[in-house]
Amino acid sequence: MSKPEPRPGMVEPNEARCPRCGKRYAYRSVKEHKPFPFCSVRCRDVDLGNWLTEKYVVPGPAPKPEESFEDESDD
Numbered sequence: 001m002s003k004p005e006p007r008p009g010m011v012e013p014n015e016a017r018c019p020r021c022g023k024r025y026a027y028r029s030v031k032e033h034k035p036f037p038f039c040s041v042r043c044r045d046v047d048l049g050n051w052l053t054e055k056y057v058v059p060g061p062a063p064k065p066e067e068s069f070e071d072e073s074d075d
């Protein structure tokens with residue numbers, strides 16, 4: 001058995017594309033690259049922020065103003 005073992009510390013960088021800004025970046029491991037799959041924390045925060053904002057603003061039926069039936073008679 002002469003299988004070449006991967007040397008520790010010799011992790012080939014993976015390449016990914018930031019879904020936020022589209023920038024290609026290299027990372028060694030997902031564990032090390034915290035903002036994965038984004039290129040940076042900034043991109044992640046921006047995306048997360050947008051997501052939260054969108055979720056926060058739930059498009060719902062606007063509260064109808066009370067229909068005041070004008071039934072004033074000229075008296």
Ligand SMILES: [Zn+2]
Pocket residue numbers: 018019020021022023038039040043
């Ligand atoms: Zn990015």
